[in-house]
Amino acid sequence: MTAMSKKNPPSNDQSYEQSNHQSNDQSKTQSTSETPRLRASFEEAQKDLGSGTQHYLHRIKSFVLRTGRLTPGQAKAIETLGPQFLLPYTGQTIDWEKSFQNSETSGLSTPINQKSRPKILEIGFGMGETTAKIAATRPEDDFLAIEVHEPGVGALLKLIGEQGLTNLRLMRHDAVEVVESMIPDDYLDGVHVYFPDPWHKKRHNKRRLIQPEFVALLSSRIKPGGYWHLATDWEEYAIQMMEVLSAESSLIITGALAGGYAERPSYRPVTKFENRGIRLGHGVWDLVFKKQIN
Numbered sequence: 001m002t003a004m005s006k007k008n009p010p011s012n013d014q015s016y017e018q019s020n021h022q023s024n025d026q027s028k029t030q031s032t033s034e035t036p037r038l039r040a041s042f043e044e045a046q047k048d049l050g051s052g053t054q055h056y057l058h059r060i061k062s063f064v065l066r067t068g069r070l071t072p073g074q075a076k077a078i079e080t081l082g083p084q085f086l087l088p089y090t091g092q093t094i095d096w097e098k099s100f101q102n103s104e105t106s107g108l109s110t111p112i113n114q115k116s117r118p119k120i121l122e123i124g125f126g127m128g129e130t131t132a133k134i135a136a137t138r139p140e141d142d143f144l145a146i147e148v149h150e151p152g153v154g155a156l157l158k159l160i161g162e163q164g165l166t167n168l169r170l171m172r173h174d175a176v177e178v179v180e181s182m183i184p185d186d187y188l189d190g191v192h193v194y195f196p197d198p199w200h201k202k203r204h205n206k207r208r209l210i211q212p213e214f215v216a217l218l219s220s221r222i223k224p225g226g227y228w229h230l231a232t233d234w235e236e237y238a239i240q241m242m243e244v245l246s247a248e249s250s251l252i253i254t255g256a257l258a259g260g261y262a263e264r265p266s267y268r269p270v271t272k273f274e275n276r277g278i279r280l281g282h283g284v285w286d287l288v289f290k291k292q293i294n
């Protein structure tokens with residue numbers, strides 16, 4: 001089954017837009033309901049939106065700051081769990097072991113925070129349901145999950161509290177900058193990018209996260225032998241992802257399906273939205289690449 005053989009959801013499908021957590025409407029602005037503590041970190045990300053910096057990675061953002069109020073439960077989760085689970089953007093190399101240090105070890109078969117614990121980065125977790133499920137089913141791994149949308153951060157912190165997850169830390173910042181300035185070379189054991197904003201319209205395609213420059217940057221941060229797993233329901237973006245990642249010489253394609261796509265790995269749960277899409281005959285494409293071992 002190839003990307004070309006599947007149908008796209010119609011681009012004017014309102015429920016598709018909503019369930020994909022992103023309207024791509026550039027006129028919307030950041031919520032005024034956000035907490036002061038998060039605001040400081042986020043203002044740094046905003047500065048770059050109009051700064052005119054010449055660095056290619058800073059010119060065009062892959063997200064738009066959306067309106068959206070925190071529910072009382074999300075606000076409470078940020079207030080109570082933020083100090084432990086929400087890491088600040090510092091622009092300095094992350095101290096991963098220290099960041100995960102205060103985790104509870106109860107219920108985990110492997111002692112947490114050993115240097116050898118695999119480090120998995122997720123970019124753009126939305127409301128975090130998938131992230132929480134994966135963290136729960138892989139207690140031996142540590143997950144750093146990044147998202148710019150504050151209600152999403154609140155929602156995932158709430159899930160962390162409800163499910164007693166200990167192997168997950170969040171950051172609210174532009175993931176491109178986090179990768180660029182906080183993640184060392186050959187560092188990550190895995191990367192997850194699930195249903196990144198497709199930026200359907202031709203004139204918005206340049207906002208897509210998966211571009212050659214970013215792929216080269218993020219690949220340099222993956223350990224030799226580490227993996228990069230992506231999924232999308234947008235055919236044209238699947239093709240772009242396949243082209244761009246295949247062209248990155250440090251990555252090896254692992255998918256066994258036609259066109260190089262992969263079967264959905266069992267750790268990635270099928271989302272409600274995905275189930276609906278499958279019923280309607282829409283496609284979903286998983287891509288799994290490995291970093292070359294020199």
Ligand SMILES: C[S@@+](CC[C@H](N)C(=O)[O-])C[C@H]1O[C@@H](n2cnc3c(N)ncnc32)[C@H](O)[C@@H]1O
Nearest residue numbers: 020062063124125126147148174175194195197
């Ligand atoms: C379409 S949603 C998908 C969310 C989730 N992965 C899922 O499968 O439901 C894409 C998310 O990526 C986030 N995002 C886009 N660019 C980002 C960036 N550079 N840094 C952090 N988050 C980003 C958006 O805010 C949005 O919530």
